[in-house]
Amino acid sequence: MSAVPAVDETASATLKPARLRIWDGPTRVMHWLLVILIGVCWWTGIHNQLEYHLYAGYGILWIVVLRLYWGFVGSSTARFAHFVRGPRHMLDYARTLHRRDTDHSYGHNPLGAVSVLVMLGVVLAVVGLGLFAVDVDGLYSGPLSIFVSFKTGRHLAHMHYTWFEYLLAVIALHLAAVAFYYIYKRQNLVFPMISGSRTVAEPVEEKLRTVPVWRLLLGAAIASAIVWLVIDGVYYFT
Amino acid sequence: MSRIGSRRVQGAVLVCFCLIAVGAVAGPAEIAQIKPRQDKLRDMGGALKAVDDELKKRTVDWDNVVLPNVQTLKDRSGYLLNWFPKGSGPESGVKTYALPAIWQKNDDFVKLGKAAQAETAKLAQVAAGKDAEALKAQALATGKACKACHDNYRSPDYEKENED
Numbered sequence: 001m002s003a004v005p006a007v008d009e010t011a012s013a014t015l016k017p018a019r020l021r022i023w024d025g026p027t028r029v030m031h032w033l034l035v036i037l038i039g040v041c042w043w044t045g046i047h048n049q050l051e052y053h054l055y056a057g058y059g060i061l062w063i064v065v066l067r068l069y070w071g072f073v074g075s076s077t078a079r080f081a082h083f084v085r086g087p088r089h090m091l092d093y094a095r096t097l098h099r100r101d102t103d104h105s106y107g108h109n110p111l112g113a114v115s116v117l118v119m120l121g122v123v124l125a126v127v128g129l130g131l132f133a134v135d136v137d138g139l140y141s142g143p144l145s146i147f148v149s150f151k152t153g154r155h156l157a158h159m160h161y162t163w164f165e166y167l168l169a170v171i172a173l174h175l176a177a178v179a180f181y182y183i184y185k186r187q188n189l190v191f192p193m194i195s196g197s198r199t200v201a202e203p204v205e206e207k208l209r210t211v212p213v214w215r216l217l218l219g220a221a222i223a224s225a226i227v228w229l230v231i232d233g234v235y236y237f238t
Numbered sequence: 239m240s241r242i243g244s245r246r247v248q249g250a251v252l253v254c255f256c257l258i259a260v261g262a263v264a265g266p267a268e269i270a271q272i273k274p275r276q277d278k279l280r281d282m283g284g285a286l287k288a289v290d291d292e293l294k295k296r297t298v299d300w301d302n303v304v305l306p307n308v309q310t311l312k313d314r315s316g317y318l319l320n321w322f323p324k325g326s327g328p329e330s331g332v333k334t335y336a337l338p339a340i341w342q343k344n345d346d347f348v349k350l351g352k353a354a355q356a357e358t359a360k361l362a363q364v365a366a367g368k369d370a371e372a373l374k375a376q377a378l379a380t381g382k383a384c385k386a387c388h389d390n391y392r393s394p395d396y397e398k399e400n401e402d
Contacts, residue, residue: 139384
């Protein structure tokens, strides 16, 4: 006797679209907080409001550390192991980009994975340079600028601007990709990043595997400790 | 003379006039001020940074770090307003963060410069008391006096190349 249940064609014909959960809450909140804080850093940097620029920068550092942690212990689609694949996998996927009939990827697609890694890397580089950057007014230098000379710190401040421009280029590419998927492939990537799910015509096998909330709290505590160590803690050793 | 040749002569004459006009405002003495001004301002930035950094440490080295650097700030700030003769701005052709507004709104620039001098003199007074918390507050006030001038009379960092 077969284990596969008989298909009820009547039921199949009247099957209602279902919601497929893709992103957990922490991943979405981190994504949008990063968007907001990068915007704040940009505005405050241009308008020389460096006091607030520093606070927003610390926020970004906290998010990046937490996101890296979440990439190892978070829910299934947030994990690097879920979406980071080899170059061959990426090339195979890239060859299908021109086709409009491809299915949605569950979570990040192989090229989106590159985007995530590059984005996190460049954000980390910008933040890292900012931590050592020296403010020309001597008011709001990065907390680790104590370890570099004035001249080196000023040089790092200029590298901080240069790398922010690279970050803007990466963000522009990310937005262009999202627009391409929406316009050409008819896939809305933004809405799932807001709501956490998307509508599917038929039930699919994939299921978001979430993790206990204590893991998030532990990650938040670790990220907070690292940010505190960078801002204040290092002075306990001076 | 051909029409193209005539235009070239006219262009050369115009360039000469421009160079003479710039030279009339930006003489060698004014241009020679720019590099030393940048060096001295960088020294002041380095001195304020040294004071700030020291104040963040658990133990403050007043005699070897704080007081000498505060003295540098006080000494240099006394001459601050002499470092900006007319003609030592971007029109000189030398790479500088100094904005033309320094000479266009010179009264305001001088007012802010004097305010910075006053804050720096006060910094030296407070440093002599060797009270770290009081000096932190005064270093903040001094930095804000620097910022008040930089906000309007110095090119934003991100618009310029690295200063060497």
